Amino acid sequence: MLEAIGxxxxxxxxxxxxxxxxxxxxxxxxxxxxxxxxxxxxxxxxAARNVSAEDExxxxxxxxxxxxxPAIIDMLMERSEFLTPYTPYQPEISQGGLQVMFEYQTAIxxxxxxxxxxxxxYEGPSAVAAAGYLAKLHNGRRxxxxxxxxxxxxxxxxxxxxxxxxxxxxxxxxRDGVTDPHAWAQAIDGDTSAAIFAQPNFYGxxxxxxxxxxxxxxxxxxxxxxxxxxxxxxxxxxxITLGVLAPPGECGVDVAVGEGxxxxxxxxxxGPSFGLFAAREEYLRRMPGRIAGETVDVxxxxxxxxxxxxxxxHIRREKATSNICTAxxxxxxxxxxxxxxxxxxxxxELGELLLARTHYARETxxxxxxxxxxxxxxxxxxxxxxxxADVESVCRRCAQMGVNPGADLQALTRRPADRGGLLVAIxxxxxxxxxxxxxxxxxxAVAAERAANATSPGxxxxx
Amino acid sequence: xxxxxxxxxxxxxxRARTIFQKGAPGRRAFxxxxxxxxxxxxxxxxxxxxxxxxxxxxxxxxxxxIVRHYVGISKRNFDLDSGFYPLGSCTMxxxxxxxxxxxxxxxxxRLHPLQRPEHAQGALELxxxxxxxxxxxxxxxxxxxxxxxxxxxxxxxxxxxxxxHEDRGETRHKVLAPDTSHGTNPATVTMAGLEVxxxxxxxxxxxxxxxxRAKADSDVACLMLTNPNTLGLFDPNIKEIAAIVHGVGxxxxxxxxxxxxxxxxxxxxxxxFDIVHFNLHKSFTQxxxxxxxxxxxxxxxxxxxxxxxxxxxxxxxTAAKNGDITNRSRPEFTYTLDEDxxxxxxxxxxxxxNYGCFVRAYAYICSLxxxxxxxxxxxxxxxxxxxxxxxxxxxxxEYLPLAYGELCMHEFVLxxxxxxxxxxxxxLDLAKRLLDFxxxxxxxxxxxxxxxxxxxxxxxxxxxxxxxGFADAIAAILKEAAEDPEIARNAPYTTPVRRLDxxxxxxxxxxxxxxG
Numbered sequence: 001m002l003e004a005i006g007x008x009x010x011x012x013x014x015x016x017x018x019x020x021x022x023x024x025x026x027x028x029x030x031x032x033x034x035x036x037x038x039x040x041x042x043x044x045x046x047a048a049r050n051v052s053a054e055d056e057x058x059x060x061x062x063x064x065x066x067x068x069x070p071a072i073i074d075m076l077m078e079r080s081e082f083l084t085p086y087t088p089y090q091p092e093i094s095q096g097g098l099q100v101m102f103e104y105q106t107a108i109x110x111x112x113x114x115x116x117x118x119x120x121x122y123e124g125p126s127a128v129a130a131a132g133y134l135a136k137l138h139n140g141r142r143x144x145x146x147x148x149x150x151x152x153x154x155x156x157x158x159x160x161x162x163x164x165x166x167x168x169x170x171x172x173x174x175r176d177g178v179t180d181p182h183a184w185a186q187a188i189d190g191d192t193s194a195a196i197f198a199q200p201n202f203y204g205x206x207x208x209x210x211x212x213x214x215x216x217x218x219x220x221x222x223x224x225x226x227x228x229x230x231x232x233x234x235x236x237x238x239x240i241t242l243g244v245l246a247p248p249g250e251c252g253v254d255v256a257v258g259e260g261x262x263x264x265x266x267x268x269x270x271g272p273s274f275g276l277f278a279a280r281e282e283y284l285r286r287m288p289g290r291i292a293g294e295t296v297d298v299x300x301x302x303x304x305x306x307x308x309x310x311x312x313x314h315i316r317r318e319k320a321t322s323n324i325c326t327a328x329x330x331x332x333x334x335x336x337x338x339x340x341x342x343x344x345x346x347x348x349e350l351g352e353l354l355l356a357r358t359h360y361a362r363e364t365x366x367x368x369x370x371x372x373x374x375x376x377x378x379x380x381x382x383x384x385x386x387x388x389a390d391v392e393s394v395c396r397r398c399a400q401m402g403v404n405p406g407a408d409l410q411a412l413t414r415r416p417a418d419r420g421g422l423l424v425a426i427x428x429x430x431x432x433x434x435x436x437x438x439x440x441x442x443x444x445a446v447a448a449e450r451a452a453n454a455t456s457p458g459x460x461x462x463x
Numbered sequence: 464x465x466x467x468x469x470x471x472x473x474x475x476x477x478r479a480r481t482i483f484q485k486g487a488p489g490r491r492a493f494x495x496x497x498x499x500x501x502x503x504x505x506x507x508x509x510x511x512x513x514x515x516x517x518x519x520x521x522x523x524x525x526x527x528x529i530v531r532h533y534v535g536i537s538k539r540n541f542d543l544d545s546g547f548y549p550l551g552s553c554t555m556x557x558x559x560x561x562x563x564x565x566x567x568x569x570x571x572x573r574l575h576p577l578q579r580p581e582h583a584q585g586a587l588e589l590x591x592x593x594x595x596x597x598x599x600x601x602x603x604x605x606x607x608x609x610x611x612x613x614x615x616x617x618x619x620x621x622x623x624x625x626x627x628h629e630d631r632g633e634t635r636h637k638v639l640a641p642d643t644s645h646g647t648n649p650a651t652v653t654m655a656g657l658e659v660x661x662x663x664x665x666x667x668x669x670x671x672x673x674x675x676r677a678k679a680d681s682d683v684a685c686l687m688l689t690n691p692n693t694l695g696l697f698d699p700n701i702k703e704i705a706a707i708v709h710g711v712g713x714x715x716x717x718x719x720x721x722x723x724x725x726x727x728x729x730x731x732x733x734x735x736f737d738i739v740h741f742n743l744h745k746s747f748t749q750x751x752x753x754x755x756x757x758x759x760x761x762x763x764x765x766x767x768x769x770x771x772x773x774x775x776x777x778x779x780x781t782a783a784k785n786g787d788i789t790n791r792s793r794p795e796f797t798y799t800l801d802e803d804x805x806x807x808x809x810x811x812x813x814x815x816x817n818y819g820c821f822v823r824a825y826a827y828i829c830s831l832x833x834x835x836x837x838x839x840x841x842x843x844x845x846x847x848x849x850x851x852x853x854x855x856x857x858x859x860x861e862y863l864p865l866a867y868g869e870l871c872m873h874e875f876v877l878x879x880x881x882x883x884x885x886x887x888x889x890x891l892d893l894a895k896r897l898l899d900f901x902x903x904x905x906x907x908x909x910x911x912x913x914x915x916x917x918x919x920x921x922x923x924x925x926x927x928x929x930x931x932g933f934a935d936a937i938a939a940i941l942k943e944a945a946e947d948p949e950i951a952r953n954a955p956y957t958t959p960v961r962r963l964d965x966x967x968x969x970x971x972x973x974x975x976x977x978x979g
Contacts, residue, residue, distance in 0.1 A: 001849040001927060005870075010841050013848055013870055014728060017697045022734045028727045029599050033832030036561050043826055047570025049585030051578060054569040060577050063813055070492075072530055078563060080544035081537035086553050087754035089906075091965075092958040093898055095479065096540035097753040100533075103481050106975035110519040116974060120755070122611035125813040133654065153813040160772070160809035164622050164655040206513050246515050259813065268566075269586050270576030270814030271611070272756030284972065290754060295968035298953075302479045303960040307968040313614070313650035314909070318659045323650035326612040326744060330752030333533075340482050340522045340529050346493035348518040353495055355508045360500035378509045399579065407577050432499040 053267065056399070057434055061382045061425020062202070062407040063124065063151050064270065065262045067240065068429055070341050073264050073334050082333055087290070087326070091305045092297075097329060098304035101292035104336040108276050111242045111339070112256040113249025117278040119290040120332040121324060124259025125154040127275030128196065128236055129161035130288045130322060131257045134279075135194035135232040136165055137286050137321060144169045144194050145187045147179040147212075149201025150236060152413045158196070167193065177205040177375025177384075181215055188219040188231060194255075198236040199245065202413070203384045204358075204423065205377035206245065209235060213252030232283075239263055239276060239335075241380045243347030244355060255279045264338025265331050274328035274335060285311060288322030290329075350428060354381045358426040361435045365424065368443040370450055374409075374421055381427065384409060386420040389449035394422075397445035405442050479539075479960075482532050483976040486524035520978045539959040540753070541903055547929050549850075551874045551906035551918025552645065552693060554723045554745035559830070562748060562823035571822050576814035580799045586818065587798030590776045593825045594760075600722075600836065601739045602732025603762035607771045609816040613720055614647040616740025616759030617687070619772060621655035622808045623738060623763065624685040624714045626770040630806060635684035635713070641670055643693045643910040645718060657684060664912060668694045668867030670704055679711045689718040690734065691725070691872035693910045693918065695847065705735025714738060714767070722746045723922065724844055724873035727837030737764045743817075747824035758820035773807040774800040774815070842923035843873040846930060850921050851875045853934035862886060862941050866913040873922070879915030886944045888951055890915040893940060895962065896954035900936040 007013055053066040076082060081096055088094030101119040108117035121127045132144050144162055146155055148171050159169050172184045179197055188195050195216035200206050217230040235253040240262040248256040261273035279287060285308060293307030313320040342350060362383045366373045374384035387394055391408040398405045409421025548555035566572065574586055594606035610616040621638065628635050638652040641662045649659040660678055663671040686708045691697045698704065708715045717736040723746045731739045743749045743758035763771065781795045831839065851871055854863060862882035865875060879890035894904035906918040921930060944951050955961060
């Protein structure tokens with residue numbers, strides 16, 4: 001090979017190209033390479049030092065959920081034909097991936113009740129930020145009004161991004177567990193680019209989506225000549241609840257975004273999963289990311305291509321509607337396979353089961369001494385309670401009993417009002433017996449913590 | 464050796480039907496767990512005004528139907544495991560299956576991102592070890608694993624640059640990027656609220672230093688550079704470029720898409736870069752998945768570190784436990800997620816990043832070690848130069864000359880200009896004809912400054928036999944075109960569909976299945 005190239009050594013290829021001053025003259029300081037079986041053992045030993053949802057009875061949620069992932073998803077995701085190609089730049093040999101995107105878009109449109117969906121973005125919170133950017137491109141206004149019911153990671157991600165694209169983020173407080181409609185309407189004006197809320201919200205409560213959308217649209221009055229028209233109404237949805245919850249498209253929402261992990265993707269300590277992004281027709285040409293479209297080949301056969309690419313960075317460069325390139329195609333495949341597996345009836349049945357079990361869990365926990373509901377709103381798959389004890393200490397006690405009772409609300413939101421809050425998630429994997437076990441362990445832990453506190457009254461409960 | 468021009472493969476030519484067009488009412492795969500809690504009035508659980516009136520029209524199919532459907536359409540994909548995939552700038556290297564096995568271990572795959580740190584020590588240690596390795600490979604001391612892909616890492620980088628300048632009380636508006644840069648670079652700059660200023664490329668394919676000197680001023684926040692660049696060339700003036708950029712107080716950003724050329728051979732930090740992003744799905748074997756997931760960690764210099772996205776993984780040394788004989792001589796560490804970063808730009812996404820990708824990248828680094836990573840880059844560069852030499856032999860070079868330089872790093876760019884003029888064959892035609900020969904075409908029509916560009920990156924994965932086969936196929940197509948250019952102009956013939964009408968698709972977009 002060297003002879004064909006016309007060099008004496010591989011080193012010469014580098015010597016002729018890399019200036020001496022920037023050549024690395026020592027070896028990288030990394031451990032020596034290892035045979036496959038040793039690497040396996042090392043990675044296995046690291047995995048063994050984690051307590052996964054396989055190892056304890058977990059009620060953790062707060063954005064990612066331990067739903068059951070059917071075996072066909074593992075098998076399909078591991079197929080070379082889906083696992084190892086890249087973005088379908090050559091449609092003639094990428095019909096499989098393109099058709100998956102087309103089917104995924106159909107499923108997301110159907111779930112959300114919105115006519116256009118892209119082929120996925122990274123994940124939930126960054127999808128919210130992407131919706132903020134779409135609103136900026138759409139109406140050029142400066143302000144993003146967000147409900148405090150959004151996931152705190154979504155609010156923070158939106159703030160990070162909004163600082164970049166030059167917009168302000170204004171938070172609207174909750175009342176009785178849901179977005180305060182009065183404060184919401186007050187916050188929205190002619191300079192509001194988008195009004196963003198979550199359904200269900202971070203505290204598990206079902207919002208009145210139709211009311212919030214209508215309020216956002218009527219609240220906007222032109223502040224000046226530039227401020228005409230309503231803001232873009234954005235809803236962060238939890239797709240697995242859409243078998244029973246009214247779809248955002250039927251509630252006046254313009255853009256629906258959300259975290260797709262619950263649809264057939266594993267927890268993976270936070271990723272990869274996918275973000276969904278769907279909208280009304282008028283936003284189609286400002287959508288971020290890939291979109292697959294139907295067409296025909298020269299012989300008239302049905303086929304699929306990446307379409308509307310003039311929105312994208314590789315064509316439009318600095319004028320693109322987003323910088324996104326690699327998204328989450330494989331995770332979106334898991335999403336559409338999962339939705340096909342659930343099916344038209346299954347998604348509604350699953351939703352009803354989640355409703356019933358979550359209701360049961362909330363009532364059961366709220367009956368415990370030192371535990372009360374944080375709000376009375378309907379809940380679907382997650383709910384918040386307030387403990388009359390330090391949440392972190394209670395969680396530690398429960399962990400010793402092999403139970404993870406949920407997420408410490410205040411640790412996530414940093415809001416003083418959330419002190420004592422525990423966010424509990426119920427998936428179809430948590431049976432009534434397991435919920436009863438949670439009640440038993442949580443009740444004992446709260447009691448023990450209160451008793452410990454009573455015997456040392458000088459020691460205040462720490463927030 | 465050329466395949467027949469019209470082959471009908473009945474199974475592949477079956478008309479595409481989506482999953483929504485299959486199945487029958489009432490058919491299903493999922494069995495819902497039984498209702499084991501007391502039944503409650505549905506209206507009490509969820510009042511009617513919040514309820515969906517009719518269920519979403521999802522498919523009604525059985526499990527075997529789902530399996531046959533997706534296995535069937537998977538066969539309409541070309542993939543890296545089936546053949547050569549020299550897609551420039553994408554680093555289509557082999558994906559070891561060990562990585563899928565370890566990533567699927569329940570201790571990784573079913574670990575909740577909010578698990579208490581003492582119950583996620585294995586994951587946090589893995590992230591720490593990966594950060595440490597990426598830091599060493601890049602020559603930059605601080606790492607955030609959070610960004611979800613290369614473009615997300617770029618956004619992090621430009622926002623970090625902004626935060627760095629703002630913290631010093633400066634507002635800078637411009638970001639310089641060469642005309643050869645990836646499209647994500649200028650798109651990112653716009654999203655971060657800054658303005659792109661294009662830098663010219665000189666006759667050798669490197670950054671035009673005069674143009675850089677003219678444009679580098681105190682309003683420049685950053686220069687975004689890929690080195691080696693998208694022409695596959697290592698910029699010989701990199702030290703001087705860094706000096707000019709730093710001289711006006713700006714930062715230097717390294718687009719790590721081409722890192723596969725220099726691992727263990729040259730480090731961005733030593734070249735003078737302040738911020739680097741890595742593409743774990745390129746250099747570090749995260750499978751490309753048909754367009755993701757990816758992962759785009761960033762490494763930065765000391766002066767940028769305070770602004771890194773939060774949280775970051777922190778390591779704490781703890782005294783060895785008493786009586787623990789196995790660990791007596793070693794310090795013990797615990798790991799946490801540090802949210803307390805007052806100057807941080809904030810989060811870029813939920814949770815800690817694409818951990819599943821970290822597991823695979825870390826397994827790769829463990830397998831290869833220092834020598835192995837260097838060997839990867841040497842082999843990738845050797846392969847690229849060998850393929851370049853084969854394609855510069857008689858019968859090809861006349862039509863597809865090398866656009867810039869003599870040697871290349873891990874990839875190279877040919878110009879299809881002479882082919883178009885002399886044979887009437889566009890680069891697109893060549894690419895489509897390659898499909899009939901069983902190859903994925905190179906990246907085409909990029910970078911933009913090369914006429915009819917073909918950007919070829921073979922990676923270290925490929926054998927000499929594969930490279931020879933590809934070079935022979937290109938020569939055969941050119942020879943065929945000299946006799947009858949129509950064959951390539953109408954290619955492909957053997958694929959599941961033939962050339963598709965992309966104009967019609969964009970004109971009247973149909974982006975979902977019509978449902979009855």
